[in-house]
Amino acid sequence: MAVTYNDPKTVEINFAEIKQQVSGYLAKVRIKTNGENLPQPIMVQLKWKGEDILTWLQAQRKLPKIYWQGRDDGLEIGGVGAALTLSENDPERVGEKYRFIRNILENVPGSSCLRFFGGAGFNNNVHPQKPWQDFPGFWYVLPEMMLCRQRMDVFLVLTLVIDAEKSIDELTEQLLRKIEGMNSGPDDLPALPIPSLLKRHDYPNIHGWQQNVLKSLSLIHSGSLQKVVLARQTTLDFSVRLDWAGILSRLKEQNKNCFIFLFQPKEGKVFLGVTPERLFRIDHNLLISEAVSGTIPRGADDLDDDRLGLDLLHSDKNLREHRFVAESIKKMFDELCDNTGAQPNPRLLKLSNVQHLYSKISGYLKKEISLFDVIAKMHSTPAVGGTPRDAAVALIEELEPFDRGWYAGQVGFISRDTGEMVVALRSMLLDESRIHLFAGAGIVSGSEPDLEWQELESKISIPLQIFAGEKN
Numbered sequence: 001m002a003v004t005y006n007d008p009k010t011v012e013i014n015f016a017e018i019k020q021q022v023s024g025y026l027a028k029v030r031i032k033t034n035g036e037n038l039p040q041p042i043m044v045q046l047k048w049k050g051e052d053i054l055t056w057l058q059a060q061r062k063l064p065k066i067y068w069q070g071r072d073d074g075l076e077i078g079g080v081g082a083a084l085t086l087s088e089n090d091p092e093r094v095g096e097k098y099r100f101i102r103n104i105l106e107n108v109p110g111s112s113c114l115r116f117f118g119g120a121g122f123n124n125n126v127h128p129q130k131p132w133q134d135f136p137g138f139w140y141v142l143p144e145m146m147l148c149r150q151r152m153d154v155f156l157v158l159t160l161v162i163d164a165e166k167s168i169d170e171l172t173e174q175l176l177r178k179i180e181g182m183n184s185g186p187d188d189l190p191a192l193p194i195p196s197l198l199k200r201h202d203y204p205n206i207h208g209w210q211q212n213v214l215k216s217l218s219l220i221h222s223g224s225l226q227k228v229v230l231a232r233q234t235t236l237d238f239s240v241r242l243d244w245a246g247i248l249s250r251l252k253e254q255n256k257n258c259f260i261f262l263f264q265p266k267e268g269k270v271f272l273g274v275t276p277e278r279l280f281r282i283d284h285n286l287l288i289s290e291a292v293s294g295t296i297p298r299g300a301d302d303l304d305d306d307r308l309g310l311d312l313l314h315s316d317k318n319l320r321e322h323r324f325v326a327e328s329i330k331k332m333f334d335e336l337c338d339n340t341g342a343q344p345n346p347r348l349l350k351l352s353n354v355q356h357l358y359s360k361i362s363g364y365l366k367k368e369i370s371l372f373d374v375i376a377k378m379h380s381t382p383a384v385g386g387t388p389r390d391a392a393v394a395l396i397e398e399l400e401p402f403d404r405g406w407y408a409g410q411v412g413f414i415s416r417d418t419g420e421m422v423v424a425l426r427s428m429l430l431d432e433s434r435i436h437l438f439a440g441a442g443i444v445s446g447s448e449p450d451l452e453w454q455e456l457e458s459k460i461s462i463p464l465q466i467f468a469g470e471k472n
Helices: 015-028 053-059 091-106 168-180 206-222 244-254 302-313 316-336 371-378 389-399 449-459 461-467
Strands: 002-004 012-014 041-047 065-069 075-080 084-088 116-120 138-142 145-150 153-161 197-203 227-238 259-266 269-275 278-283 286-297 337-342 347-350 354-365 410-414 418-423 427-431 434-443
Touching (some): 015 041, 053 075, 053 244, 084 116, 091 116, 091 138, 091 410, 206 389, 206 434, 244 461, 259 410, 316 337, 316 354, 354 449, 449 461
Antiparallel strands (some): 002 012, 041 153, 065 075, 065 259, 084 138, 116 138, 259 269, 269 427, 347 354
């Protein structure tokens, strides 16, 4: 028996090949671990050819959908459906959910493509408010189907939770039906139509922003704070529902040196972004993080760009802001790792519209440290919260007239031997015909409200150009 997916560019998929992989998995899985009954996913991986992953993802009808593209490892993944989903709004139970994921991964035959994708909000101590109702404080999914590109190789990955009463042939046929149910799309994404922008609102507006910055500076000067990261939500209303795939494709083209992510739990609700900031990466026991803080625009030409970069490297205000972040991460690593190392001086990270100060920190995890320990310790960093963290987060909750939701939270993937979490910056929430853009700025001694407002404008300049929006 053979099934051909309805796109001639892809390979013929054979019953015997899938059955062989299913049999191999069933021979290895352990149905119980320490008396605990765990879901047992099996995974089939098939060589694939042709078809852009983002185009394939747009064509699929199943939800949820996820998309991930690494910044520097050649990894690109599009996923649909949910073999398993874990969500939680009680912060006291989030640790249980991480341990549950870990137990599943440790007791299923390992594969580089078996990953849980998801994220957590900036502050999981509160229930999601509008417009974040469909994004729990903690949410992870093991996709049913993925196209997984690792540099030049592309695989179709099918995942199915075992039903103990079904035979190998029945499980194989179930996987084949998933392939038959896929849709093929056009060769390329269609050109993005720009809908009519009806209005723009900023929360807070410029007057509110100025007051928030001035109050923060008064607390900094009194010694209560060293740094706080204030954010703004810019809401754009359009005449029709927006095309997330076209938007993400354009953002990919115009944002280099960034991680790219998308999460769609329900129809019409999409959180996506292109962030430069890695929260951490774990590769076996090697832990890597980055301090990305301190910002200046790109120049009009190479000479102007170099001048601005030098200004940033010698800016007392930006260097202090960056140092708060780098030193904080280094302290976290000293608790989590042995042999911690950090770059002594920041470098420039040049993005399409801005330049940042950038430093790398690494170390080897102590034997008793788990993935959850790393997440609990590192989120949120002074790059998105402030210093001291608790005081800064409390001030953010007092001053900001909106719920950050997953903005400035953590998104990424967890697998058996590796994990990658990024800070969900340069992000937006699509809600039917409305888009919420988010941007933040670090406030330290020497910050000026109007200049920090312009930094926010610089950070959302590429989406605004895509939408051709003008403030009413």
